[in-house]
Amino acid sequence: MAKAMKNPPAYGVTSVDHALQLAVILQVEGPITVSEAARRLGVARSSAHRLLSTLVYRDFAVQNDDRSYRAGPVLEIAAKAQSNVGALRTAALGPLRTLVDTLDETANLTIRTGRTARFIASVECTRALRVGNREGMVFPAHQVSGGLVMLAALADDELTALYAHAPTDGSAEHPDLAELRGELRAVRSSGVAVNLERSERGLVAIGRGVTDPSGATIAAVSVSMPSVRYSPDRVKEIVSALTVAADRISAEMHEGVR
Template identity: 25%
Template sequence: MSEATTASEKTLMVLEAAMTHGRFSEIVTAVNLPKATVHRILTTLVERDFIQVADGGAHVPGPKILSLAGVAYDRVDISTIVQPYIDDLVRRVQCTVHVGVRSGDEIIYLVRTDSDKPYRMPSRVGAAIPLHTSAIGKAILARLDDDAIERFVNRAGLPRRTARSLTTLDELRAELADIREDGYAFDREENVPGVVCIGTAVRDHTGHSNYGLSISSLALEHTEGQLAAMAGDLRKAAADITHALGGDR
């Protein structure tokens, strides 16, 4: 541990370690500080209700930290958080980029940022799209197990949006297997004729993949192979957004 580490830094280190390590010995190991220092900081955090000591001696989040977490979550504006990463992705790929969130059996667009191209995608913020016809939706579905996929199909069905929409459980399962292997999904004119997308899922602070990110273009301008060449940029942006939302890259 650097001698230059300030008291404030030490307090934050101990607080963070206490959120993920219950035992005193584990916290000491995680922060690599003297036991006396860790004990003093933990005592203050307990007195201020940031930490509680549960039965058996484990340290757990206290009422103050839970209250602050709730306030912080209520104030989260996803659009504001993700916009810098979206702007950077648009500059790199020169296509329209969307961020969507799962709402039941649909994807709702939260963000749409266009490139300098002379055309605009036929999409809008607030639009609802079936999970199985969108790149974002399929990328999120690919994170579910087979039983959850079957329940989704039984509940929502697989309505056809275009001639290329997936309409059977077997088709969907085969596609999701490819998505799990590749790490990204395609929309091959499955939602709007002439529009193609590549998308991937984004995890939030809970570790769940309820958000997603996609790059959209016209089928006349980008082939599937050309979209696939953008996968690296797409996944980097998704990892950055995941981190910004409190998830693990």
């Protein structure tokens, strides 16, 4: 199966990256103030204000009467779904930080939209060699551990419908469906998915599902690490910590809807 490498650009433009990060925040979380934007990006308030003003000019954002900013017309379709995503992210941040404290590896929360998986929260560990923040990134669902966990939650006919119009050329965006079904059976059996350099060279990730009160899988929590620090001997410890984190996120979501 072909791999799609997703590495930082060699000549990244910081201001562009910051603007895109803000667009993602507006899209998946909802309104944000200039002060909060500055804190999240680690920039001065004046810089955050200029970035938000540019997003308003390009219709990616709209300023509210209280001077906060919300998703604009360009993002309004995705903004309709922001409340649940925002609640998920809020519920996950504490457990993700605990997960990082426990394993000293980067932790993430992922949701699935169709055939893609989006990272909606990411907490980096402090090691010099580490997997960076993935928040806002989108990958084909079958290439990342969280995406595999969520695909495994689908019934066979749902999976067939999801990839009904996919070509059979083995491209990264369209997996071999027979092969994928076999992989998903293993994920269902174990409750976890392992990404061994599947999405990015030198990266290993292990994911577990987050469920709602009905038991439906609504997200996935994962731990990512450089492949040089991975060994099968770590899996039991990682899965145990992931289970605790997933249960805490599920419980917090349950509390939030009471």
